[in-house]
Amino acid sequence: MIKGKWILFCLCILLSLQAHAALPDRETPVVLAVRSVAPAVVNISAAYTETRHRRGFGDPFFDEFFRDFFEGSPGMRQQRTSLGSGVIIDGERGYVLTNAHVVARGETITVTLENGSELPALLVGADTESDLAVLRIESDTALPQAPMGVSHDLMIGETVIAIGNPFGFSHTVTTGVISATNRHVRSNRQVFKRFIQTDASINPGNSGGPLLNIRGELIGINTAIHARAQGIGFAIPIDRARRIAKDLIEHGMVIPLWAGLRIQEMDRGLADYLGKGEVQGLLVREVEKDSPASGAGIRPGDVLAAMDGQPVTKITDYREHLEMLMPETPVRLDLLRKGRSLTLSMTPRSFPMERAAALPEKLMGIQAAEQPGTPHGVVLTEVRKNSALDRAGVRPGDRIRSLGEREITSLSDLHAALIRHRMDREVSLRIQRGNRIYTLTLPLES
Template identity: 35%
Template sequence: MTRSAILAVFLAFTVTNPAQMAFAETPQVPESRAEIQLSFSPIVKETSPSVVNIYASRVVEERLSPFADDPFFSQFFRSGPARQRVQRSLGSGVIVSGDGLVVSNYHVVGEASDIRVVLSDKREYKGEVILADKDADVAVLRLDGASDLPALPLADSDALEVGDLVLAIGNPFGVGQTVSSGIVSGLARSGSAIPGGAGSYIQTDAAINPGNSGGALVDMSGRLVGINTSILSRSGGSNGIGFAIPANLVREFTRQAEAGQTRFIHPWSGVSTQSVDDAVAEALGLDRPEGVVLSELHPQSSFATLGLTAGDVLLSLDDQPILSPSDLEYRLSILPVGASVKLSALRAGEPVELDLSLIAAPGSESIDRVEITSSGPLGGLVVADLTPALIDEYGLALMSEGVVLLDAQGPSARLGLRPGDRIVEVNGTEIRTTKDLQSVARQKIGMWLITFERGGRLLRMRVK
């Protein structure tokens, strides 16, 4: 066909199809108000009254000498009484119960002596922390005299998917309540790059800044999906990488607070695990990396009673995949002690479905505290024989044994020992029980050599 013939066909088509020409050239006009004004404002109006501003203060002691808390150098640098100052913090919180329960971060209110909570309608209440956990960075407050407050419903955070739209509501930099939008950027985040390190966080690119801590991360149905807690930033401002504590953990904290618990009780795993990567998967004969592999099991662990041993792989808990060691601990934390859940695992290389009983760490019910009453430098130490509950509380190695320090009073307060230190040896005598320490403490000698463990390191100090 010649060029002239092709041109004739094209012109004939355009003349005989004017509707198509009009469609191609004329943009569509919005036909409704909803199409003209797309906005998050209905969700904001519904949820923002449930987000509060928190003003907290506490009295802290400042040591004039940098060696004041050092277990060795403190005996040479006596700085006298510490100087006190008031430390103030600003954050946010979320009303989760109409009768005055508010959830925030531990780092906002956990150690505060005075807490003032201001609602979006300018009402003010005095707040009191009734349940808190530093490791989880969650605190539950009770507002004095509050009732009929606008509580925010909690979503199932396990139903979140990457790409879901979310709003972050809080009080950044104290400028007043602010809303930022974004998406869920990632799920089950953990690791050394994340402030706090532990946990299983929701990652979002909704702007989170200082003051947003404890505020709400809400979905497009106006439900709480997370409590904003930290950001990854070199400048201190939002870099588009923020983290939130999942609502399912908030739900368990709220349940325990309403039940009158003053200390968060979570099921105890009693195991040490590591992630399964390509190398580990190949060594275990797995088709692909999945789950976590058991490396250590405490004899009293529920996992051990099921016949699981080191080298077995945990795949899922309560039908949710176990993505990392911290994700396993999170999965346990959102479940109540006493429940039984389905565990999928590879035991000796074979897939099994097991019923796992969730127990509290043995020793949680009571602690056998022993005070050293001798006149020597150890006088005033309050110690206890190690139990799984104390190992869990102080973050000690899973198989730790011996004696742990609970408090130091009297003469021993000057030694620089801290709660959670494990007393290993005194004057060449191994300390296995509190009775061993009581016996050694009665010695009448001029120089004492004390060996203790702190943060996985063995330290020694001499005391006259």
């Protein structure tokens, strides 16, 4: 009996030693990556007040009566909370990167760390067009931060890891692979471009959380779910997110890079007219004085064929390539000039704000001013005769309430919106006259 117990005891010891010896084999790269980055992943709670007005009884007459009768009344105020995730990108200064829609309506924002600590957060800046926002939290000690990776060299099929707060379950880890890159995703209001597509499970509450590679490096910000399918999630590439976060931290808004080029898409008719046959690319119409383009030696009449080796055939190709660059980063341009190929290097820089004041007149044919005591919109003081707005019936005294996705409350808002949309063919406007608000699409002038 004693001998049998001794054998059993030795067997238990042996199995225990084998289990401990096998532990390093179980520490896969995924385990190591999660262990390293998880402390930098946060849960975000944004509280806001929603006002609900009383409704009628389903009858159009009563609905209209109640709407008119209670217009301007406080209605029923209810406290709401939106939940999401975020990742600390600067532990020394306390900067957190997340989605703009997570904090869009937040009156108070609270960040919860992995250890359960709750810290109030301030919104540094948000950009609805990219769906990115930066928060700042205060801490007595340096916070953990996620190491930055790159997204320009992602490989289809490589393993990725998502960490977030789906359905309120904090620090949930899912894994998958990169299914595709450069995906365009349409939401209710706009099209988001060049997303990473992954089959890692991304559910409500994951928005704003990190997408990691197998090394534990931040390669994307999880942001969207395809509503009609399972196993499809999307993330904003970190190369773009890093650039936008830098602008939000330094300026509170995104300042698009400036090259100083006015370009036009080539079609068959234009190519034949210019004698360029089947050449594809973008025709340089104008080079602004003292701009990065003029300094690089680009001339009107040149055809821009590629940027950093990537063909450009549409203005969106040109614009999206600039959006991926960090300020003061050189870009290689392949050009055609009078039938000859040449390569130039240009270094775009942030759009000079001193040039922004001329954009309303240049692009829209208007002069505008802020009206003291009026928090909504800027007032048009002059509308150029025969301009697109003049032909649309807009006149002095009307107010611009929004341009594109940006609400306009000041001249600086108007300038920032025009800087962002200056290369677009057209832009949407909300114009207020008296108590009525109209929406129109405005073609921008060259």
